[in-house]
Every structure is written in structure tokens, then in C-alpha cells.
Amino acid sequence: KAGVTQTPRYLIKTRGQQVTLSCSPISGHRSVSWYQQTPGQGLQFLFEYFSETQRNKGNFPGRFSGRQFSNSRSEMNVSTLELGDSALYLCASSPQTATYEQYFGPGTRLTVT
Amino acid sequence: TQLLEQSPQFLSIQEGENLTVYCNSSSVFSSLQWYRQEPGEGPVLLVTVVTGGEVKKLKRLTFQFGDARKDSSLHITAAQPGDTGLYLCAGLYGNQFYFGTGTSLTVIP
Numbered sequence: 001k002a003g004v005t006q007t008p009r010y011l012i013k014t015r016g017q018q019v020t021l022s023c024s025p026i027s028g029h030r031s032v033s034w035y036q037q038t039p040g041q042g043l044q045f046l047f048e049y050f051s052e053t054q055r056n057k058g059n060f061p062g063r064f065s066g067r068q069f070s071n072s073r074s075e076m077n078v079s080t081l082e083l084g085d086s087a088l089y090l091c092a093s094s095p096q097t098a099t100y101e102q103y104f105g106p107g108t109r110l111t112v113t
Numbered sequence: 114t115q116l117l118e119q120s121p122q123f124l125s126i127q128e129g130e131n132l133t134v135y136c137n138s139s140s141v142f143s144s145l146q147w148y149r150q151e152p153g154e155g156p157v158l159l160v161t162v163v164t165g166g167e168v169k170k171l172k173r174l175t176f177q178f179g180d181a182r183k184d185s186s187l188h189i190t191a192a193q194p195g196d197t198g199l200y201l202c203a204g205l206y207g208n209q210f211y212f213g214t215g216t217s218l219t220v221i222p
Contacts, residue, residue, distance in 0.1 A: 044212070
């Protein structure tokens with residue numbers, strides 16, 4: 001089976017812009033979770049989607065949003081980008097829910113200037 | 114809020130040495146996972162422990178879940194350069210995994 005894929009791998013944006021990141025889970029996996037990884041805060045949970053519904057949400061501002069499509073592919077959107085949003089954004093898929101084994105993608109490196 | 118603290122934060126050792134990484138919290142977790150992450154890649158799951166006091170072995174890696182399910186340790190025997198990477202613990206609290214601060218391990222040939 002192909003692993004989790006994320007596009008794009010690298011992205012440079014300017015403050016105030018918005019960005020959309022994409023994640024394709026492992027075939028058959030219905031749960032997709034998003035995480036933000038920074039040197040200072042480590043890996044922090046953003047949200048989880050299961051069967052097109054947001055199942056769980058972390059402690060991030062409303063500028064961070066996501067959605068999941070019927071084929072389980074997921075997108076994450078960040079509006080009004082701030083310098084502090086620079087991070088590695090990781091997507092993880094799971095067969096059932098994120099409380100089971102998670103398989104991570106390689107991430108999207110976002111730099112906000 | 115960091116529910117899980119890992120120590121040490123950085124570790125540099127010679128090939129063949131043994132090491133232990135600790136993952137501590139004041140919270141009780143339903144389960145705990147260990148991951149290894151290499152530069153430019155996402156974390157890769159190494160093990161899941163569920164029962165307090167549980168010990169799991171994966172070749173030269175030994176994982177232990179504390180009796181009270183608040184802490185865990187990862188012990189590597191005879192470290193090899195291929196063990197180099199960022200080791201992360203993640204505890205399941207409620208219906209969400211909380212990740213530790215990470216331990217960056219470098220094994221020098």
C-alpha cells in the first residue's frame with residue numbers, strides 16, 4: 001500500500017495570506033489527523049476528521065480549519081498567516097480513529113515571511 | 114500545555130553504548146506510543162503499550178510503561194548509527210494523543 005502523501009512538501013507564504021495543504025491517507029483509512037510541529041512547542045494536535053466529520057479539535061485559533069472529502073482525502077487551511085505559523089504540518093491517517101495506530105506523512109514545511 | 118516531558122532533550126553517544134530515554138507526566142494515559150522521526154520525514158510508530166507495567170521488546174529496543182500509566186522509558190542496547198533520530202513519546206488522554214517534547218539521539222560511528 002502507498003503511504004500517506006502530503007502536498008506540497010514546501011511552501012513559502014507572506015504574512016496575511018492564506019494557505020491550503022493537502023493530505024491523501026493510506027487507502028482504506030478513514031481517519032485523518034493534522035499536527036503542527038515546531039522546535040519550541042513540539043508536535044501539537046490540530047484536528048481529526050473521520051468520515052467527513054470533525055471528530056476532535058485541538059487548542060488552535062479559528063484561523064486553522066480543515067475538511068475531509070468522501071474519498072477520505074483531507075485539506076487544512078490557515079487564513080491570515082502569521083510568522084508564528086511557520087512549522088512542519090504533519091498529516092496522519094488511521095484505519096479507525098486516531099486513538100489507534102497512526103501513520104504519518106512526510107509533512108509540509110510552511111515558511112511565513 | 115506539555116503533558117509529557119522527555120529527558121534527556123539531546124543525547125550523543127558512541128556506537129555500541131546503551132541508553133535510556135524517559136517520558137514523564139503527572140497524568141494517567143490510556144496508552145502510550147513511541148515514535149522515531151528522521152530529518153525530512155514524519156514520525157514512524159515503533160510501539161504501543163497499553164497495560165501498566167507492560168514491557169515490550171523490539172530487537173535492541175525495550176519499552177516499558179509505568180505501573181501507574183504516567184510514565185514510560187525506552188532503552189536501547191548497543192546503539193547503532195541507524196538509531197539516530199528524534200524519539201517521541203505520545204500518550205492517549207481522552208480521545209487525543211499528546212506528544213512529548215522529544216529526545217534527539219545521535220549515535221557516532
